[in-house]
Amino acid sequence: MMMVHLTRDSDALAGLVEVKGRSLWQDALTRLLRNRAAVASMVVLGIIAAMAILAPWLSPHPYDEIYWDRIQMPPDFANAHWFGTDGNGRDLFVRTLYGARVSLMVGILATGVSLIIGVSYGATAGFFGGRIDNVMMRFVDIMYSLPFMFFVILLMVIFGRNIWLIFIALGAVEWLTMARIVRGQTLSVKRREFIEAAHAAGVGNFTIIFRHIIPNVLGPVIVYMTLTIPQVILTESFLSFLGLGVQEPLTSWGVLISEGARVMEGAAWMLIFPAGSLAVTLFCFNFVGDGLRDALDPKDR
Template structure:
């Protein structure tokens, strides 16, 4: 930052002296935002931590000597120990908790990622369409969103699992169906706001065609809020997966997820508290990180803060 200021001062001095400087590189709103984000320590630490957790979930189970469903007969319900790499301890069946937690993380993060992408895509398409078209179509589409809010999602989830059976993608689908409405509302609001901005009117006055206005002027200005809202959606989705798993509607044994592990852990927390502690810790740290990153993004992309 300091160096940049110095460069800028030098450039200004050159200009003042009448020396033609090279074209000044414009600072795009995105670059500004990036710099502001990286100045936010909590957000940067959270990003690093989240990346660490993700990498551990991906590569950890490959590097550790245990498999997530192997039983170590000599080490049942063992507290955390350095011995034989049972760093998080084992459960009552002698399965290594660290590997299970990481495998569960794979599922939880994967569900989080997939359901978020799907719900963000649906939300943008739905909200932007309603916002652009406006009028009756808008009213109809948004009332449908209101109706979706009113549907009790747990009941539907239980019904779906009962009828269709347990499946990873069913979980993703269930979560997606009930988490795209927030994004749709936010995007619609933003589209309405942008639609009435003067620069859109200016584009109309120039004679820019409607599709060009949408893709050149409206969509780029929507992206900021979409990015922010995506980071808020991720923890919500992971949490929903945990809730579903906790209720036994998620993945099936011996496969696991953070929600399943926490559910198992609560049952035995008086005798083997580490079974609740570690998965719970991982989940909360992940959620905190995602929330802090979302906060950081919101502050970084808020143009009023410029």
């Protein structure tokens, strides 16, 4: 008796409810959330990002205030200098957080720029193929062969030091690899039958690129993106280390590390804290990237 009722109920339900499908993205998310290292890294990154955003409220000290009586002091909890002070008597904790702002922003924006340019460029080249592909990819090859440091120094000399210039310079270099990856993926996707089906259904070329090609090449792109962010952060640190980065009193992790490295024998905290933050962030991005790769492409494990 009970059974009869149950079946009838479920039949009635089935008639009404549209079954919710599980997309490949949802599957990937489930797999990602099962990866402990990736989840922990995302949490840590979230905390670092939140601290960077909330920096002015986390410490009583402004990032550019100079305390003449507390120059190069080791960590001092009485005055709320948790990371100590730097050679100019500024609070290192708040400066590290402001450095995180610049470094993360550079990482994310430059990667975003490279993503937009690289994906549309690579997909177009790969999809149309032939002569268009040849011309577009030879241009990428030429850009590749330009020495990057020379390019950046040239920009700095012409336009002066400017944080936006760093985004542009980094974005302009990073999109090249992205374009190559996307082009390769596009070449393999465009031969699949569902693309031919879209052609047969009269769908236009650019609609096919945006509706069918790009969603299907996004997996490797997302992985590459999470691995590009730390690379860009590192490059920015490198530029800042050489004195080509952001301008005082604003700071970035690269600047802090470079200052700390100069005095590491007497004031190790000035190197340890910014370098440690950078290392932790890079670690986390790489773990997330690894986790995403496993989640998006379970065949490659």
